[in-house]
Amino acid sequence: MADKQYIIFKLNEEKFAASINHIASITEYASITPLPNGPAYIDGLLNLxxxxxxxxxxxxxxxxxxxxxxxxxxxxxxKGDIQIGFLVDDASQSMTVEESLIMPPPKIAIKRDNAYISEVCVYNNELIIVIDLDNVLSDEEIEEIITL
Incomplete structure (x- = not known):
């Protein structure tokens, strides 16, 4: 069995994780230019x-x-040739989890609007929700953002 590697990030005091394979880099918070008439969940644009x-x-x-x-x-x-930034409170720790400690999310908890939850894992006796960053935005939402 192969272990999986994740980056742990926080939203408020909650810990989440994302596959290390989905993250190109982690950067400090920098000046973000607001995006007029953009979707409410988009804070703006970053020049990186x-x-x-x-x-x-x-x-x-x-x-x-x-x-x-x-x-x-x-x-x-x-996502393909498009870069997307995801603002989080902290992301400074990586973790390696044995495959036996990784489980699919409970079907009853997954709906269409949270299908980005790919799995849950146990790390240091904590249950951590794994977010598939590729699925946080739909293809239509990505298209909307890049055409603004």
Whole structure:
């Protein structure tokens, strides 16, 4: 059995994880330019070494309360040839999980609007929800963002 590697990130005080294979880089929070008339979950655009990247606020996307956090990070992910930033409160730890400790999410908890939950895993006796960053936005939503 193969182990899987994840990046742990926080939204408020909750821990989540994403496959290390989906993350191109992690960057410090930098100046984000607001995007007029953009979707409510898009905080704006980030200029990262000459690339203009839309930044999705995962708390807004997941309809979570916005709590003030001292640290913010942006997970940079690729979907095809498009880069998307995901604003999180912290992302500084990686974890390796044995395959035997990774389970599919309970079917009763998954609906169409949270199908981005790919699995759950147990790490240091904590249950952590794994987010598939490729599925946080639909193809239609990505198309809407890149045509703004």
């Amino acid at each position: 070494r000459g690339d203009i990247i839309p930044v999705v606020n995962l708390k807004k996307r997941f309809k979570m309360a916005e709590q003030k956090m001292n640290e913010k990070r942006i997970l940079i992910a690729r």
